Amino acid sequence: MSIHSNYGIICSLMIAATATARRTASREKRRHQLIDATMKCIARKGMGSTTLGDVAREAGLSQGIVNLHFESKDNLLKETLASLANEYREQFDKTLHRSGPRPADKLLALLELDFRPSICDRRKLAVWFAFWGEVKSRPTYRRMCDESDRYYDSVIEGLCAELIAEGKYKNIDAMTAADALSSMTNGLWQACLISPQTWDRRKATNAVMSYLRSVFPRHYKQ
Amino acid sequence: MSIHSNYGIICSLMIAATATARRTASREKRRHQLIDATMKCIARKGMGSTTLGDVAREAGLSQGIVNLHFESKDNLLKETLASLANEYREQFDKTLHRSGPRPADKLLALLELDFRPSICDRRKLAVWFAFWGEVKSRPTYRRMCDESDRYYDSVIEGLCAELIAEGKYKNIDAMTAADALSSMTNGLWQACLISPQTWDRRKATNAVMSYLRSVFPRHYKQ
Amino acid sequence: MSIHSNYGIICSLMIAATATARRTASREKRRHQLIDATMKCIARKGMGSTTLGDVAREAGLSQGIVNLHFESKDNLLKETLASLANEYREQFDKTLHRSGPRPADKLLALLELDFRPSICDRRKLAVWFAFWGEVKSRPTYRRMCDESDRYYDSVIEGLCAELIAEGKYKNIDAMTAADALSSMTNGLWQACLISPQTWDRRKATNAVMSYLRSVFPRHYKQ
Amino acid sequence: MSIHSNYGIICSLMIAATATARRTASREKRRHQLIDATMKCIARKGMGSTTLGDVAREAGLSQGIVNLHFESKDNLLKETLASLANEYREQFDKTLHRSGPRPADKLLALLELDFRPSICDRRKLAVWFAFWGEVKSRPTYRRMCDESDRYYDSVIEGLCAELIAEGKYKNIDAMTAADALSSMTNGLWQACLISPQTWDRRKATNAVMSYLRSVFPRHYKQ
DNA sequence: AATGAATGAGGGTTCATTCAT
């Protein structure tokens, strides 16, 4: 075998690799495209009224496409929730690691994240609430949400613990502070969904800050 | 005809009479019965999977009964939400008027109400969240929820304003405090729904109290 | 309670009974009507190409009717086979008990039954063969067919045994004769299905008679 | 580029070469491979539940392969039946020509052929019956089966005629004997399919032999 | 020649709604 044929082989291999890569990439891309369309539909029509036909149409593809890539509607919804949760987690982790270095800064950054437009977007919140609305009857959804929540709570609680240690705060424990802060975020999202006219980011931030300032006064000044 | 056949007839008659009595139960009673069955079904199977057949079966009645009393499924759901909202409002108002007389006591009573078993019951919360999950795509639901929320917020805000005036608190305004407290309640309900294992009433109360104590220290002592 | 009211009650009861009876009867009637339509469709289009829509249309009813009465297509098919088997069995038993009294007459009557127009009808045979075609992949069908076959075989074998005892035939045993006769019937039905042009009842009867005459010559004369 | 990468390339090439060889397998071979896979699928899942995807998977090939080689599913099935019929005919003709020389031996050899494992195999019978089940609604299938049957019947009838002439049998005509024998074979196959537990080759052979012996006693002794 | 992603028609099934009783 000469070097020339070797060259040919290498090219073939590269093309094959690219083709495979492209096919594979395209598969992931399709899935993402469909999940995206699903979220749009859920936000617009609600979960119960979203049909696979709607999703396919939204994605500009054909009827059978969802079952081809997700096997069933149920699975599509599960993967949609997973994708949503994953997206949040990525932002959360990125924020956690890039902010700081002081725990007070990290905590503030994480709380502010929740009201950034990319997260606190009514369309996206509608999808979250659609899933939460099914949590009781779908153990899988509950488990997925629960798992994420525990992680976030533990991070928040850890930061609160550091603040308490640093500030020698006597009247508060880390877990209670974390519970209060986490629940406020969720409740404020709900307000954003239900009362968008009266809701605004500043109000939400004020509510959270009012807690931080009065509980951790040495870290968050007026 | 012998006495025996008479006996059988009389029994039949009594059964028939009972059935008739049941059948002629007042319109309102039947509607309530169906709404109740609806909530049970939503809590158990989720809103998307609840059929009119399920509701009728749960109520022990026949297939067409819901359309007879509510015209359509859509209407049944709207009335179910209205009933749920009404029930809460009644408890809220009763609590507001019976507690007191000081605003600090009233505020505390209202916040504690939210974690009483009759309100903070996972089955009932499941129904609430089911409706919130459809809020974005069903303007009617949103309007109904929004309306109630505004009322509660205004009451809470009024009480906070009284506390602020009484306590001469400088670093907080009534609206912010009301926002913080209301959103915490909603967020804690969500925790109850999603993480029932780690959730308990004391934790929830602690979270709320931690806010009251640090923001209104002169009213709520450690 | 006077006799008059009693009279009214009795009338009501009778009406109720009639109504119930009619409802119940109508249910069975509907099922039979649908099974009948199913057989017609299978005979005309084949089992694989028969849709529930076809069956409903054939019965002059609406799309959802089959699932209302049979839960699933699978169940409809099973019940169709059961009905077909039942119909045959009734004819078989009737023939068995009405013919005779001698075993030779009974055996002949049973074998002739298989080629009577009501049984050996190409449309009906098509349905039988449609089910036999699925026997390998559907254990339920196999079991149902097997069960019936055993019963018929045992009756035929019993009659052959009586003939053998009566005629003191040396060269044949009852089981072999029964196997030969039963299998001939099935094979001749197949010929009727596949080669209707060359098939006729006389030919079929001749084939069976040729066996009877040569194996049981003292019972069946030339 | 090191020798190691070369090694990898060469291996890839060899795999590719094998794949190519497989891909360029003669058209006929591929068709046969697919027909074989079709029979396996029909035997396992039934004709109605066999999809082109199943066939392709069974053959270890790709989704679109059947349409490439057979244009349509319908055509694949027709060719499968043709192949099945052809296979039987080859064995029949081989047996006919190799056995003998006396007609009694030929007839016996042909009848015994039908119960040899290579023919009377439940998997293969399942396929036969699957096609017979569609005979009524698919004229093409009927015609194909009919054509073959006529040929076999004519051969059997011819042999019977020779026996009758040789043995000077008075009470039987060739056509009737051929009908009886052919139908017995088919009926015994059905027994093999439906009641495999109680069926065995000896029983089947006995049934056929009981006919031959009593109808052609001078050729087939006890 | 072969692949496998994509299509879209059509199947079984569910269910809100209607209506005769």
Next chain:
DNA sequence: CATGAATGAACCCTCATTCAT
């Protein structure tokens, strides 16, 4: 009022077929 059989639209899903690679 109440029933429950019946309807038929619309859903999810399957699968033969096509086509770019």
